[in-house]
Amino acid sequence: MSDTSTTTITGTFATRREAEIAVEHLVQEYGLDRSDIFIEPQSSENSAGTKASGGDVAEGEPQADSAEDAALNGALLVSVDISLDTLDDAEAAFREAGATNVSRK
Template sequence: MLDALEKAMSKTISGSFPICRETEMVVERLVQGFRAERPDILIAPQGAGNSAGNLRSGSDVESAVPSFDARDDGTQDGAIDVSCAVEDDATAHKVRGAVAQCNASAEKVN
């Protein structure tokens, strides 16, 4: 009886990402590839403040185009966590794969 109850309960797959771009990639894969509903996906910084991740990337790094000045005003106050609620083991397996492919620095299943 307990096995049937555990299988009926949803699971939450979570991953921590060091840059915002990887966060965007995993969310895109979850929504478009696995048809995850947006309310089932939670995106939040690990810290109390806003963050674009641990590492500078994208518009926060020096541009290869000489006409643009380098920026140093990006907020790197910690990794970004993405969590997705799933209903079955098959989907959980796919979501874990997507999280790993998008370079999650940590992953957990609840």
């Protein structure tokens, strides 16, 4: 018999790319609705993470600062309410994508 109760898990990510990879795992592997997963800055300042990634990096080096660069003011927090049946797998997906400080509430 499956457990239908839920809990909230959160994970902290250094880059927007890592956060998005975690979200895609949750959507594609566990069938979660994208609108039930939240990505937000960990602090009160708008942020795209703590380090450049993806389009922010050219040949492994950060590009020169420009007015179009995303703010790197802190880590990103991903949170989702998930059933207890898939909790361990979802936490593993967070960690595989690069999450630190994965916790349950």
